[in-house]
Amino acid sequence: MSYVQQNQTSQGGSETFNPKPYPMTITLSLPCTHSFFVSPSTNRFRFRTQASVLSPNPLPVQNPSLSKTRVIVIGAGLAGLAAAIRLNSENIPFLLVEASDAVGGRVRTDVVDGFLLDRGFQIFITAYPEAQKLLDYQALDLQKFYSGARIFYNGEFHTVADPLRHFWDSLLSLTNPIGSIFDKLLIGSTRIQVLSKSDEEILGAEEVPTINLLKRIGFSDSIIDRFFRPFFGGIFFDTELETTSRLFDFIFKCLALGNNTLPLKGIQAIPEQLAAKLPSDSILLNSKVVSIDFSDSETPIVRLQSGEVLRSELGVILAVEEPEAVKLLARRSRRVQKKPVRSTVCVYFSTERDQIPVRDPVLFLNGSGKGIVNNMFFATNVAPSYGPPDEALVSVSLIGLFDDVSDEELVAKVVEELSGWFGNSIVSSWKHLRTYRVGFAQPNQCPPTDLVKDPRIEPGLFVCGDYLTSATFDGALVSGRRAVEALLRDRSFSRV
Numbered sequence: 001m002s003y004v005q006q007n008q009t010s011q012g013g014s015e016t017f018n019p020k021p022y023p024m025t026i027t028l029s030l031p032c033t034h035s036f037f038v039s040p041s042t043n044r045f046r047f048r049t050q051a052s053v054l055s056p057n058p059l060p061v062q063n064p065s066l067s068k069t070r071v072i073v074i075g076a077g078l079a080g081l082a083a084a085i086r087l088n089s090e091n092i093p094f095l096l097v098e099a100s101d102a103v104g105g106r107v108r109t110d111v112v113d114g115f116l117l118d119r120g121f122q123i124f125i126t127a128y129p130e131a132q133k134l135l136d137y138q139a140l141d142l143q144k145f146y147s148g149a150r151i152f153y154n155g156e157f158h159t160v161a162d163p164l165r166h167f168w169d170s171l172l173s174l175t176n177p178i179g180s181i182f183d184k185l186l187i188g189s190t191r192i193q194v195l196s197k198s199d200e201e202i203l204g205a206e207e208v209p210t211i212n213l214l215k216r217i218g219f220s221d222s223i224i225d226r227f228f229r230p231f232f233g234g235i236f237f238d239t240e241l242e243t244t245s246r247l248f249d250f251i252f253k254c255l256a257l258g259n260n261t262l263p264l265k266g267i268q269a270i271p272e273q274l275a276a277k278l279p280s281d282s283i284l285l286n287s288k289v290v291s292i293d294f295s296d297s298e299t300p301i302v303r304l305q306s307g308e309v310l311r312s313e314l315g316v317i318l319a320v321e322e323p324e325a326v327k328l329l330a331r332r333s334r335r336v337q338k339k340p341v342r343s344t345v346c347v348y349f350s351t352e353r354d355q356i357p358v359r360d361p362v363l364f365l366n367g368s369g370k371g372i373v374n375n376m377f378f379a380t381n382v383a384p385s386y387g388p389p390d391e392a393l394v395s396v397s398l399i400g401l402f403d404d405v406s407d408e409e410l411v412a413k414v415v416e417e418l419s420g421w422f423g424n425s426i427v428s429s430w431k432h433l434r435t436y437r438v439g440f441a442q443p444n445q446c447p448p449t450d451l452v453k454d455p456r457i458e459p460g461l462f463v464c465g466d467y468l469t470s471a472t473f474d475g476a477l478v479s480g481r482r483a484v485e486a487l488l489r490d491r492s493f494s495r496v
């Protein structure tokens with residue numbers, strides 16, 4: 001039985017899904033200004049000055065052990081990658097420094113016995129506006145989920161379907177016990193309402209906890225408890241639905257406009273595609289930043305765990321997850337995380353493909369109000385590439401960390417609970433593959449929130465990450481771009 005925490009490198013019996021690995025020996029020849037060399041033995045840079053086209057007076061290298069570039073981006077999650085892409089589009093040399101062994105941050109996939117295991121259940125919504133600008137969807141070969149869900153309630157499964165995509169299913173589901181007919185009509189009017197607003201309006205609108213919004217709209221307790229709680233609770237990792245109504249409206253709008261999908265090669269294909277747009281020698285993996293100091297210089301000095309010291313001419317963009325940012329910024333941080341972060345556990349099983357109870361690419365939700373499973377699906381029904389040809393991948397998600405329960409107990413509880421859903425004869429044959437406990441899945445986004453936070457900490461130091469915008473793939477991407485735009489404004493680059 002395995003136990004993998006977020007950002008941990010892959011463990012025995014598995015490889016990290018990394019179709020285009022970055023070489024351990026990196027020669028950085030950055031566009032326009034400087035070249036770096038990382039020696040294979042020490043991971044050390046050598047700095048070589050060339051004519052600078054962007055700054056007439058590049059800062060002198062005060063210490064020969066310091067390596068310098070125009071911008072240092074710390075953290076190669078979606079936010080850091082988006083920042084790097086924006087810098088690259090301005091021909092500004094940068095160095096993207098990442099603590100772990102691959103890009104992606106929270107968006108990683110492991111290959112285990114031929115199965116693609118995303119590090120926690122994640123869905124890519126095609127309508128994410130910033131993602132549409134940055135990603136090539138065709139190359140990702142996105143595999144669609146059914147637009148709706150199947151809900152376990154009162155010992156049976158009931159379908160909730162999007163009437164615009166599965167008209168007959170939605171008609172048949174009108175009288176099921178997952179809410180009243182009025183509730184189902186309200187879903188339609190809520191959809192029209194969110195579609196009439198721009199994203200900026202939504203993210204800056206007056207806010208209340210999602211649960212208050214749903215009650216204010218007039219949804220009944222039955223649809224809230226049986227559908228909204230497991231569905232949006234699964235997206236926010238918050239079954240109390242205390243998360244801001246701004247995030248609810250944003251996600252609801254994206255769901256109305258787009259499809260829920262998985263990339264054919266696993267969720268990590270998303271950051272891999274972004275990284276492939278960057279000069280491969282601009283990314284430095286396995287390099288943890290331990291401090292960011294100002295000393296007497298205009299821009300911060302970045303110190304790596306290896307002892308290496310890096311300097312930038314224009315500034316540093318800190319693109320790490322919120323708890324790490326708080327640590328690195330120490331007293332500089334205006335943003336202290338006080339609310340509990342959101343956690344999840346994802347348990348994977350394998351079974352024979354011809355032994356699974358359904359063929360649909362549908363998400364199952366626990367609408368019973370009992371047990372520990374929040375949602376589950378047969379991943380190979382959505383993307384057959386998630387498993388070897390004859391085998392099926394089962395993905396089960398729980399909300400919270402369950403850190404007082406051992407892995408063995410957790411798996412036993414999940415098997416027992418799902419036996420009540422699909423029958424013991426089916427579930428008892430499932431083989432446990434791996435358990436992912438993700439302590440920090442998302443920042444807490446309960447009101448009051450500010451989803452358009454200023455990325456500027458002080459001159460030369462900027463932050464990005466999902467905690468500054470909406471805690472989504474899209475929010476992380478937007479925040480990366482915004483951090484660069486703030487830096488360029490500060491440094492008076494005219495194109496911004």
Ligand SMILES: Cc1cc2nc3c(=O)[nH]c(=O)nc-3n(C[C@H](O)[C@H](O)[C@H](O)COP(=O)(O)OP(=O)(O)OC[C@H]3O[C@@H](n4cnc5c(N)ncnc54)[C@H](O)[C@@H]3O)c2cc1C
Nearest residue numbers: 075077078079099105106120123289441465466472473476
């Ligand atoms: C299980 C799970 C499911 C999710 N599901 C969805 C979903 O379905 N849809 C959706 O839109 N969003 C989802 N999210 C949220 C989404 O993944 C995040 O909002 C987004 O990936 C955050 O990106 P980021 O770049 O801000 O942060 P991160 O991805 O956390 O990136 C931070 C990077 O900084 C690096 N780093 C940290 N410290 C240092 C250091 N000291 N030195 C150098 N590097 C450092 C980290 O290794 C990491 O690579 C999910 C998240 C999780 C965990």
